[in-house]
Amino acid sequence: DAKTTQPNSMESNEEEPVHLPCNHSTISGTDYIHWYRQLPSQGPEYVIHGLTSNVNNRMASLAIAEDRKSSTLILHRATLRDAAVYYCILRDRGGGADGLTFGKGTHLIIQP
Amino acid sequence: GAGVSQSPSNKVTEKGKDVELRCDPISGHTALYWYRQSLGQGLEFLIYFQGNSAPDKSGLPSDRFSAERTGGSVSTLTIQRTQQEDSAVYLCASSLVDGTQAFFGQGTRLTVV
Numbered sequence: 523d524a525k526t527t528q529p530n531s532m533e534s535n536e537e538e539p540v541h542l543p544c545n546h547s548t549i550s551g552t553d554y555i556h557w558y559r560q561l562p563s564q565g566p567e568y569v570i571h572g573l574t575s576n577v578n579n580r581m582a583s584l585a586i587a588e589d590r591k592s593s594t595l596i597l598h599r600a601t602l603r604d605a606a607v608y609y610c611i612l613r614d615r616g617g618g619a620d621g622l623t624f625g626k627g628t629h630l631i632i633q634p
Numbered sequence: 635g636a637g638v639s640q641s642p643s644n645k646v647t648e649k650g651k652d653v654e655l656r657c658d659p660i661s662g663h664t665a666l667y668w669y670r671q672s673l674g675q676g677l678e679f680l681i682y683f684q685g686n687s688a689p690d691k692s693g694l695p696s697d698r699f700s701a702e703r704t705g706g707s708v709s710t711l712t713i714q715r716t717q718q719e720d721s722a723v724y725l726c727a728s729s730l731v732d733g734t735q736a737f738f739g740q741g742t743r744l745t746v747v
Contacts, residue, residue: 556735565725565738566677613736622667622727622736624677 525549526610531629534600542595542628544610549590553612557584557595560627561606569595571613605632636660640726640739647716647746655711655742659728666709667736668701669725677725683709684731716746 527545534540546555556571570577570584572593577584583596597604609627639658647653659666668680679693683703694700698716703709713720723743729736 554734558736565741566727567738568735571735622682622729623679624669626676 525612525623526625528608528610528625528628530626531631533631533633535633536602537599540597540600540604540630540632542597542608542610542630543592544594545592546610546612547591549612550614552615554615555584555586555590555593556611556613557582558609558611558624559604559606560609561603566609566624569608600630600632602632602634605630638726638728638737638739640724640742642742643740644743645745647744649718649746650715652712652714653716653744655713655724655744657709657711657726657728657739659707659709659726660737661707662730663728663737664706664731665729665736666703667727668709668711669727670695670722671725671741672722680711680724713744716744718746720744721746 525546525548554571554573557569558566559569560566570579570582572584572586576586585594585596607627607629609624611624638660641656645653664685666683669677670680671677681694681701682690698714701709701711721744723741725738725741727736727738
């Protein structure tokens with residue numbers, strides 16, 4: 523069973539912010555929230571992760587709900603290069619095969 | 635090297651032949667994962683290695699698929715008697731076991747003709 527739920531696709535305009543939602547209502551206390559993205563014809567790449575507090579890095583921001591049952595990946599100013607499939611996954615601190623299980627993700631389309 | 639390295643990057647083989655795909659994880663990463671991605675599809679988990687523990691083979695689609703990891707580092711995925719439906723990109727990822735970020739290789743594109 524999928525641990526996370528994401529919209530199948532989203533569309534945005536270039537140079538505008540993008541908010542990608544993810545629901546994870548069954549999250550446990552030891553689960554980190556990870557985001558990865560897969561550009562066309564490439565392997566997935568790490569974007570950001572967090573546990574409880576909001577996180578920022580050079581690629582994106584991660585906003586985590588207070589009850590941790592949902593989160594939002596924020597791309598502050600989308601470019602055409604950000605068009606990709608974005609995956610939200612739960613990664614247990616203890617690792618394991620379930621610790622890197624991908625659902626279908628959100629296909630982000632960026633319009634020029 | 636600095637990242638996860640997979641070889642070959644492309645492999646074309648005839649139906650019925652055996653193939654070996656190689657993954658060099660990041661040094662010190664104890665967790666290693668193999669995935670398969672068919673054209674236009676999501677990532678399908680195949681097998682997971684963690685340190686010296688017995689691997690989790692629950693994702694292997696048939697007994698034609700096997701994998702090993704020697705010395706806790708390099709891993710080889712072997713597909714015996716390849717079929718056309720085995721055509722896909724095979725991806726490898728490694729990470730520290732504590733649930734931090736995983737790093738993926740660029741994959742091996744396997745085409746069975």
